[in-house]
Amino acid sequence: MNRILPVLTVVLVIVVLWYAAAVQLNKAWVYDQAERAGEPAPGFGALVGLTMNQDRPVLPTPHQVVVELAKSTFGMAVTSKKSLVYHGWVTISATLLGFVMGTTLGVLLAVGIIHNKAMDLSVMPWAIASQTIPILAIAPMIIVVMNSMGIQGLIPKAIISAFLSFFPVLVGMVKGLRSPDQMQLDLLSTYSASQGQTFWKLRLPSSMPYLFTSLKVGIAASLVGAIVGELPTGAVAGLGARLLSGSYYGQTVQIWAALFAAALVAAALVAVVGAVERRTLRRMGMAR
Amino acid sequence: MAEPVIVARDLNLVFQTNDGPVHALKDVNLTINKGDFVSFIGPSGCGKTTFLRAIAALEHPTGGVLTVNGMTPDEARRKRAYGYVFQAAGLYPWRTIAGNIRLPLEIMGFSKAEQEERIAQVLDLVELSGFGKKFPWQLSGGMQQRASIARALAFDADILLMDEPFGALDEIVRDRLNEEVLKLWARTGKTIGFVTHSIPEAVYLSTKIVVMSPRPGRITDVIDSPLPKERPLDIRDSAAFIEISHRVREGLRAGHSDE
Numbered sequence: 363m364n365r366i367l368p369v370l371t372v373v374l375v376i377v378v379l380w381y382a383a384a385v386q387l388n389k390a391w392v393y394d395q396a397e398r399a400g401e402p403a404p405g406f407g408a409l410v411g412l413t414m415n416q417d418r419p420v421l422p423t424p425h426q427v428v429v430e431l432a433k434s435t436f437g438m439a440v441t442s443k444k445s446l447v448y449h450g451w452v453t454i455s456a457t458l459l460g461f462v463m464g465t466t467l468g469v470l471l472a473v474g475i476i477h478n479k480a481m482d483l484s485v486m487p488w489a490i491a492s493q494t495i496p497i498l499a500i501a502p503m504i505i506v507v508m509n510s511m512g513i514q515g516l517i518p519k520a521i522i523s524a525f526l527s528f529f530p531v532l533v534g535m536v537k538g539l540r541s542p543d544q545m546q547l548d549l550l551s552t553y554s555a556s557q558g559q560t561f562w563k564l565r566l567p568s569s570m571p572y573l574f575t576s577l578k579v580g581i582a583a584s585l586v587g588a589i590v591g592e593l594p595t596g597a598v599a600g601l602g603a604r605l606l607s608g609s610y611y612g613q614t615v616q617i618w619a620a621l622f623a624a625a626l627v628a629a630a631l632v633a634v635v636g637a638v639e640r641r642t643l644r645r646m647g648m649a650r
Numbered sequence: 651m652a653e654p655v656i657v658a659r660d661l662n663l664v665f666q667t668n669d670g671p672v673h674a675l676k677d678v679n680l681t682i683n684k685g686d687f688v689s690f691i692g693p694s695g696c697g698k699t700t701f702l703r704a705i706a707a708l709e710h711p712t713g714g715v716l717t718v719n720g721m722t723p724d725e726a727r728r729k730r731a732y733g734y735v736f737q738a739a740g741l742y743p744w745r746t747i748a749g750n751i752r753l754p755l756e757i758m759g760f761s762k763a764e765q766e767e768r769i770a771q772v773l774d775l776v777e778l779s780g781f782g783k784k785f786p787w788q789l790s791g792g793m794q795q796r797a798s799i800a801r802a803l804a805f806d807a808d809i810l811l812m813d814e815p816f817g818a819l820d821e822i823v824r825d826r827l828n829e830e831v832l833k834l835w836a837r838t839g840k841t842i843g844f845v846t847h848s849i850p851e852a853v854y855l856s857t858k859i860v861v862m863s864p865r866p867g868r869i870t871d872v873i874d875s876p877l878p879k880e881r882p883l884d885i886r887d888s889a890a891f892i893e894i895s896h897r898v899r900e901g902l903r904a905g906h907s908d909e
Binding site: 545546548549550551552553554555559563564567570646647648 | 703706707708727728730732733734736737738740742743744745753754756757758785786787805
């Protein structure tokens with residue numbers, strides 16, 4: 363209860379501010395219409411009414427977004443091109459594939475970095491450099507190059523997802539695999555443990571809290587990557603395509619509904635990773 | 651009759667640091683016999699931990715000879731000559747107490763059946779039977795340290811090296827564990843190397859007390875304790891005990907005076 367109240371308060375404040383902003387931003391169109399019709403400008407009460415349910419508002423009101431979200435999620439057959447479930451699934455599948463690819467790459471690079479001096483010195487700067495490239499610049503390149511190789515659809519988007527999500531996993535795992543202190547390593551060396559035994563019995567389990575923190579960042583980044591990857595494909599399918607087609611046709615309500623769908627998907631994905639994290643760390647006796 | 655287990659001859663160990671070389675051990679000569687309980691005592695920087703680590707092949711001497719069971723420390727390690735107990739218990743939080751004791755046994759390739767047998771045996775030895783299924787966080791600090799001693803004993807090393815094992819514990823727990831270590835030593839007949847900076851602890855436990863001093867780290871006195879093997883806690887009020895304590899204190903002071 364004492365957690366719900368503050369959250370509700372913040373939500374309420376946001377909704378109030380949103381409605382106020384909607385009135386402010388959408389009133390220009392109302393005044394414009396009145397002027398064309400030769401009518402006097404409407405008073406405040408009428409103005410509020412006229413800004414609430416416009417077809418193409420500058421800023422849709424919260425209830426418009428919610429209605430659109432509900433309609434395109436529950437009101438359509440899931441195979442319909444207007445269904446957010448359909449588009450959401452297209453995006454989620456690319457996100458998950460990219461997440462798995464990115465996580466695998468990140469973990470493998472981290473394992474290489476901690477075991478190999480040359481990789482330690484060479485890989486990290488490149489990994490950091492890769493993340494300074496604007497993803498919007500590189501995404502179309504990947505799509506175009508892959509397309510010329512005859513690969514379309516899921517894979518190119520997943521690659522863009524992986525490009526974004528490998529980095530937090532790499533950074534977190536390098537830190538995590540190096541987290542055992544000298545005493546722990548000394549202990550294993552008094553047992554004459556091999557490098558492999560040290561890795562499986564000490565380094566990997568020690569890195570789990572770091573891994574999960576990275577995975578939460580990584581899966582959100584994967585979703586961003588998948589959505590960005592959908593933009594240059596020409597608005598075929600996916601939440602990114604919904605965003606793009608919405609902006610082509612000035613369908614602001616559709617854009618906002620897709621935005622919220624993306625945010626909800628991101629929250630759900632992070633929550634799933636969080637649940638796996640709690641379960642795993644509790645079973646490992648490492649719950650914090 | 652006394653069989654030498656650890657022998658150091660003119661042992662030197664120099665660390666190269668950014669501030670120049672540090673002479674951690676200088677011309678150390680020492681013989682530890684089978685079944686000895688040897689304490690190393692001295693202020694920080696006197697090389698007592700470094701010497702213990704050199705025996706365990708965690709540091710490598712830069713001069714002189716060091717043998718363990720007649721072998722180099724590296725060979726002795728491969729032959730599982732010693733178990734090492736660190737200042738912190740360092741139990742893996744994701745393993746149970748039994749699982750932690752199983753760790754060296756897994757690494758050394760003991761069979762499943764033998765693992766279980768040894769775990770039960772050493773848990774009994776440190777009086778932790780019935781705690782095997784607990785996780786480390788469910789145990790007190792003293793119990794955790796006992797579990798780490800059990801872990802060091804599990805693979806039957808003849809030498810037990812302990813680096814300030816009770817340094818982080820309060821005095822009451824420490825007294826009890828000291829008593830238990832003595833019992834353990836009497837029951838198993840192991841050779842024990844024990845680093846401490848507590849004079850009463852060193853005198854209470856040891857058959858041989860090695861007093862060390864810093865800059866450069868060296869041995870200033872070696873005291874063979876005349877105390878009997880059987881030592882109740884109140885032996886610490888006896889005249890002999892106080893006399894040895896006095897000699898240790900003098901040795902420590904002498905080491906400091908030339909600074």
